[in-house]
Amino acid sequence: MVGVVVPKRFWYAKIMISLFLVGFLFFLVYSYWRADLIDGDYENTIFQKYYLIAVVGIVFWSAVLCLRNETQLTIVLMTKSIVFAFYLMEGLVFMLFPLSSLQALTAKNTGVYFDTRSKQEVIKTLQDQGVDAVxxxxxWELYKGHDFSEPKKVTLLPLGGIANKTVVHCNESGKYAVYKSDRFGFNNPDFVWEQKVVDWLLIGDSFAHGACVPEGSDIASQIRLKTGGNVINLGSGGNGPLTELATLAEYAEGQKPKRVLWLYYEGNDLARNLKKEKKVLLLRQYLEHGFSQRLPERQPEIDAWLLDYINQNEQGFKLEDLGQILRLFHLRQRLGLTRFVIDVEPLFVEIMNHARDRVRKWGGELYFVYVPEFSRYSGVVEDHDDYRKRKVVIDTVKALGISVVDLHQDFFSSHADPVSFFPFRVNGHYTAEGYQHLANTIVSQIKTLSLQ
Structure with a gap:
């Protein structure tokens, strides 16, 4: 009996189906590994969706194996075309349309100047002019490049920046934010560390840092102008609650500020940042009484460490970029499909308890400042209390005896056009005018809270 010869195109289809099956099986195992073993969050809604996608994929491609050869080939070719189209769009978005290009495109259409140079080009220009720019x-960038999972292996985890340098930050309004760092690498005039009394101290991420506005336009500088008090800014982009607690312990306790403003950004503090930070065991040591790296005393070591890091991580295509492309991250980001789940976990409560106790120990007062994101105002939010679990977060903090300044309730909700305080009305940080209004709101609300 002569065997039936299966055409090569049908064998190709069967091989591709097998690869899709293996891919979805791998995705299921990887999702479980991330959820249960890495993030420790088996019941996370995001991972439950991943499990469903993986199972549906496995069932679908198993069923396809039972179909006629011609049908299998048709499904494989259609799937390949769809996958290719998605990755083509992802590649185009990654190369041609970074987030800053949205502002640049809007600026061009409205006749506003926008500096389209890369950050590295700006730094090179400044260096050619004799400016010591970095x-x-x-x-958070350091967490990615080093193994901080075992504290005994780590001798240094910087929380500030490079001291006394011209720092090129970011560009969302048309011009790059450039500032002179202080003695510990933060965005302050250096004289703030010479004053005997510190009236205000800010802890937070990029919104505290002052992204992406001219020097002197950040919230700390605006509070300094409005009150005449001494204000220290310890904000840094990408910080989450655990890094902020560590920064508070290292740089604030020696200054004993009267008021500490803890800027909480609803966009990623709990949804993403804390999930990354809790894997860094050295950071978790700041939950222990008395732990410190003595960072203010080690600034020369920090400067050398960070300069070496910059030299080893020159701007260019990195493995992280490849990982994001494989996950279609940039395409999903533009389509608003990168939402993270807010989980007010016990670790957050523990961190806020420690921060409150540290500040009160030196006689200061901690204020929790709720910072809303662009998406709250760019679309239709049916319930502002439920969105990003705002009410749950605020009620949790208030239950700890910490006063809250809610910038959504106290400023944005009463403004007719909140989106106007974001550069070119697209997703990003606040404008200089936005930071000014928020600084005024914070000072006013804290004055009211002090009278209660």
């Missing part, structure tokens, strides 16, 4: 660095 790129901005943030703690």
């Amino acid at each position: 790129t901005s660095l943030h703690p």
Whole structure:
């Protein structure tokens, strides 16, 4: 009996189906590994969706194996075309349409100047002019490049920046934010560390840092102008609650500020930043009484460490970029499909308890400042209390005896056009005018809270 010869195109289809099956099986195992073993969050809604996608994929491609050869080939070719189209769009978005290009495109259409140079080009121009310029660095970038999972292996985890440098930060309004860093690498005039009394101290991420506005336009500088008090800014882009607690312990306790403003950004503080930080065991040591790296005493070591990091991580295509492309991250980001789940976990409560106790120990007062994101105002939000679990977060903090300044309730909700305080009315940080209004709101609300 002569065997039936299966045409090569049908074998190709069967091989591709097998690869899709293996891919979805791998995705299921990887999702479980991330959820249960890495993030420790088996019941996270995002991972439950991943499990569903993986199972549906496995069932679908198993069923396709039972179909006629011609049908299998048709389904494989259609799937290949769809996958290719998605990755083509992802590649185009990554190369041609970074987030800053949205502002640049809007600026061009409205006749507003926008500096389209890359950050590295700006730094090179400044260096050619004799300026000692460096790129901005943030703690979260360091977590990615080094193994901080075992504290005994780590001798240094910087929380500030490079001291006394011209720092090129970011550009969302048309011109790059450039500032002179202080003695610990933060965005302050250096004289703030010479004053005997510190009236205000800010802890937070990029919104505290002052992204992406001219020097002197950040919230701390605006409070300094409005009150005449001494204000220290310890904000840094990408910081989450655990890094902020560590920064408070290292740089604030020696200054004993009267008021500490803890800027909480609803966009990623709990949804993403804390999930990354809790894997860094050295950071978790700041929950222990008395732990410190003595960072203010080690600034020369920090400067050398960070300069070496910059030299080893020159701007260019990195493995992280490849990972994001494989996950279609940039395309999903533009389509608003990168939402993270807010989880007010016990670790957040523990961190806020520690921060409150540290500040009160030196006689200061901690204020929790709720910072809303662009998406709250760019679309239709049916319930502002439920969105990003705003009410749950605020009620949790208030239950700890910490006063809250809610910038959504106290400023944005009463303004007719909140989106106008974001550069070119697209997703990003606040404008200089926005930071000014928020600084005024914070000062006013804290004055009211002090009288209660």
